[in-house]
Amino acid sequence: MKRNQFTDDRALSSAITHVLTMAMTTILIAGLFLSSGAMLETQTEMSTEQSLETIGERLAGEIAHVDRLADDGGAVNVTTEHPRTIAGSTYRVHPSGDCGSDPLLRDDVQCLNLTTGSGGTQVLVPLPEDLEIDYDSSASSGTIEIGYDQSEDEIRLQ
Template sequence: MDRTHTRFRNDDRAVSITVTHVITLGITAVLISGLMLGAGSLLESETERSAEGSLKTIGERLSGELSDADRLATEDDDKVTLRTSHPQRVASSTYTVELYDECDEPDAWMIREYEDENENEIKDSCLKLSADNEDVTVFVPVSANVAEDSEARGGSIEIVSTGDEGVSIQNV
């Protein structure tokens, strides 16, 4: 009996198959983990890009609507109220719209004061759109007389223009 036990101790014929399977499973697990991590970061960057594109589109539409309301209220006693409908969410995140009379945010370097065709100085008014769950902020210039800084959540937004005082935004 002693002799048989010694004979099996020196037998290593099946060891190479077992070691091969263990190494193959280990390499497969590492590769799958790497793919999952890569796919997660790709999805996150695509979500941010989608949110940024959506916020730019909403901001440009809202900027045009602010200009329209400002043009419609031409007299001192005119009051124009526009109710606009925009998406409530962008990239599965709610967002905030802020209207600034003077856009002095450091990230809004592209928005500057300018003069119109009659050499009237136009303030550097802007919209700041920020997604709540994403690290995305977009600035859009506004070519309207802004009454005061105001803020609204995404969705239905009311634009109020009071003639010479200018425009403001609020939630409906």
């Protein structure tokens, strides 16, 4: 029995199997890269938010401490060190008298508003209710000065 070389298809199945295996592997690896990129972005956002919350809570405690010291009379200035960047971005802190945009806080609660430099992440941290703070003051990431202004009877951030 003699076979014609042009109609012989015995080796065709292994070549097709190899091509299909390579194509499926390429598609799976591409899908893995795409999903890991999205997961990394989500993790970065969550990390940024948690870091801002931690810094905000520390600042709220330091502001409450300055308020207690100011009750004794006299000028009070406290310089605090906080991270300069969070997830590669700077941030700003400013007090706000209206925290209504946070569903967990009442509208009349005063808070610290921490926002990343890119504006992508914002965190609100409540302040004590009896605290007098200058809502026009603000501070940038890094070294933050908290001072009690006797003439205005309020706390300022710088």
